[in-house]
Amino acid sequence: MGSAWLIRLTILAGAGLVVAAGGLVITRPQRIEPSRLAGFSADLANGAYLFDAAGCASCHAAPKAEGPERFKLGGGRRLATPFGTFHVPNISPDRRTGIGTWTVAEIVDAIAAGVGRDGSHQYPAMPYASYGRMSLADAHDLAAFLKTLPAVENEVPPHELGFPFGIRLGIGLWKLVNFNPGPVVALPAATPEVLRGRYLVEGPGHCGECHTPRDAGGGTLRSRWLAGAPAMEGPGRVPDLTPHPKALGPWSVADITGYLETGFKPDGDTAGGPMVEVIDNTARLTPEDRRAIALYLKAVPAIAPEPRPVTVK
Ligand code: HEC
Ligand code: HEC
CATH class of the missing domain: 1.10.760 (Cytochrome Bc1 Complex; Chain D, domain 2)
Incomplete structure (x- = not known):
C-alpha cells in the first residue's frame, strides 16, 4: 500500500471521526434548561388533572386499576413492541425501587424531554414525543403531583430488547427525526x-x-x-x-x-x-x-x- 493511500485513509478516518463526534453532539440527550423551570409554583390540582389528561396510570399503574389503585404507580406492565419487550418502570415515590429520590426537574426531563435521571435517552415507548408538547408549567405541576402519590415497593426487571435497540445512544437519532415539540396540525384560523x-x-x-x-x-x-x-x-x-x-x-x-x-x-x-x-x-x-x-x-x-x-x- 503506497503512502498516498495511507494519507487518503487517514483523511477518511479523520473525517469519519469528525462526523461521528458531530453526530454524538447533535444527538446527545438535552435536558430542559433549569432556568426555564425556575419560578413555577406547584399547582397540585392542575397536576392531578394533567395526570388524567395524560393517562399516566394506563401504563404505570396495574392493569384495570380503579379508584385509589390508579395512583399506585409501581409499574411492572410488559409492553411488547417490534423492538422487544419493555417493562414499564416504577414511578412511585418509593426511594429504592421507584423515583422517590428524583427532583421535580428530573421528572420533568423524563416527561417532556425524554431524558432519564442518569442523563441518557428514554425509549419512545414512553410517549414523550407527545408529552413534549405540554407546557412546561403543566409538566412541572404533574411532576410535583407524582411526588404526593403513595410509594409502592416493586422492583421492575430491565427491558428485553434485541441488538441494536438495547443501546440508548441510538435513540438520539430517532429523536432528531421524530421529536418535534411544535404542533402537528397548523390551524391558523382556529378558535x-x-x-x-x-x-x-x-x-x-x-x-x-x-x-x-x-x-x-x-x-x-x-x-x-x-x-x-x-x-x-x-x-x-x-x-x-x-x-x-x-x-x-x-x-x-x-x-x-x-x-x-x-x-x-x-x-x-x-x-x-x-x-x-x-x-x-x-x-x-x-x-x-x-x-x-x-x-x-x-x-x-x-x-x-x-x-x-x-x-x-
Ligand atoms: C392506547 C392506544 C390508544 C390511545 C392512546 C387512544 N386511543 Fe382511541 N382508540 C383506540 C382503539 C384500539 C380504538 C378502538 C376501540 C374499539 O375497538 O372499540 C379506539 C377508538 C376511538 C374512537 C372511536 C372511533 C370509532 O370509529 O369507533 C374515538 C373517537 C377515539 N378512539 C378517540 C381517541 C382520543 C380523542 C384519544 C386521545 C385522548 C385516543 N382515542 C387515544 C386506541 C387508543
Ligand atoms: C404507553 C405507556 C406509557 C405511558 C402512557 C406513560 N409512560 Fe412513563 N414510561 C413508559 C416506559 C416504557 C418507560 C421506560 C422508558 C425507558 O426505559 O427509556 C417510562 C419511563 C418513565 C419515567 C422514567 C422512569 C425511570 O425509572 O427511568 C417517568 C418519570 C415516567 N415514565 C413518567 C410518566 C408520566 C408522568 C406519565 C404520564 C404523563 C407517563 N410516564 C406515561 C411508558 C409509559
Missing part, C-alpha cells in the same frame, strides 16, 4: 377552543401514538395524522379519527364527547380494547375539554382510512 383541543390531543392525550400509523423507523406519519393504524397487539386496526366520511365524519360533536365520557358509540356499541382505559381518563376531564377535543377532531384534515385487509374464509 381558542379548537387550539385547546389540539393541545390536549397532540400533547398530554397522546392520541396520535395509537391512532396514527408509523414509518419503518417508528415515528408517527404526519401525512396520515390520526388516520388509523394497525393495532399494536393482535390483529385489527385502531380507527381513523379524522372527519372523513368513512371515519368520524358522520359523528356529531356530541357523539364524540359522549363516547369520550361513557364509551358508547352512536350506534349503541361500546368501546373495547386499549380505548377503555383511555376513556377512563377522558371521562374525568371537564365537559369543556371533551368538547375541545371533539372540535379539534372535526378540524384536522380528512384522510380516508386504509381499506381493511380482506379476510379469506
Whole structure:
C-alpha cells in the first residue's frame, strides 16, 4: 500500500471521526434548561388533572386499576413492541425501587424531554414525543403531583430488547427525526377552543401514538395524522379519527364527547380494547375539554382510512 493511500485513509478516518463526534453532539440527550423551570409554583390540582389528561396510570399503574389503585404507580406492565419487550418502570415515590429520590426537574426531563435521571435517552415507548408538547408549567405541576402519590415497593426487571435497540445512544437519532415539540396540525384560523383541543390531543392525550400509523423507523406519519393504524397487539386496526366520511365524519360533536365520557358509540356499541382505559381518563376531564377535543377532531384534515385487509374464509 503506497503512502498516498495511507494519507487518503487517514483523511477518511479523520473525517469519519469528525462526523461521528458531530453526530454524538447533535444527538446527545438535552435536558430542559433549569432556568426555564425556575419560578413555577406547584399547582397540585392542575397536576392531578394533567395526570388524567395524560393517562399516566394506563401504563404505570396495574392493569384495570380503579379508584385509589390508579395512583399506585409501581409499574411492572410488559409492553411488547417490534423492538422487544419493555417493562414499564416504577414511578412511585418509593426511594429504592421507584423515583422517590428524583427532583421535580428530573421528572420533568423524563416527561417532556425524554431524558432519564442518569442523563441518557428514554425509549419512545414512553410517549414523550407527545408529552413534549405540554407546557412546561403543566409538566412541572404533574411532576410535583407524582411526588404526593403513595410509594409502592416493586422492583421492575430491565427491558428485553434485541441488538441494536438495547443501546440508548441510538435513540438520539430517532429523536432528531421524530421529536418535534411544535404542533402537528397548523390551524391558523382556529378558535381558542379548537387550539385547546389540539393541545390536549397532540400533547398530554397522546392520541396520535395509537391512532396514527408509523414509518419503518417508528415515528408517527404526519401525512396520515390520526388516520388509523394497525393495532399494536393482535390483529385489527385502531380507527381513523379524522372527519372523513368513512371515519368520524358522520359523528356529531356530541357523539364524540359522549363516547369520550361513557364509551358508547352512536350506534349503541361500546368501546373495547386499549380505548377503555383511555376513556377512563377522558371521562374525568371537564365537559369543556371533551368538547375541545371533539372540535379539534372535526378540524384536522380528512384522510380516508386504509381499506381493511380482506379476510379469506
Ligand atoms: C404507553 C405507556 C406509557 C405511558 C402512557 C406513560 N409512560 Fe412513563 N414510561 C413508559 C416506559 C416504557 C418507560 C421506560 C422508558 C425507558 O426505559 O427509556 C417510562 C419511563 C418513565 C419515567 C422514567 C422512569 C425511570 O425509572 O427511568 C417517568 C418519570 C415516567 N415514565 C413518567 C410518566 C408520566 C408522568 C406519565 C404520564 C404523563 C407517563 N410516564 C406515561 C411508558 C409509559
Ligand atoms: C392506547 C392506544 C390508544 C390511545 C392512546 C387512544 N386511543 Fe382511541 N382508540 C383506540 C382503539 C384500539 C380504538 C378502538 C376501540 C374499539 O375497538 O372499540 C379506539 C377508538 C376511538 C374512537 C372511536 C372511533 C370509532 O370509529 O369507533 C374515538 C373517537 C377515539 N378512539 C378517540 C381517541 C382520543 C380523542 C384519544 C386521545 C385522548 C385516543 N382515542 C387515544 C386506541 C387508543
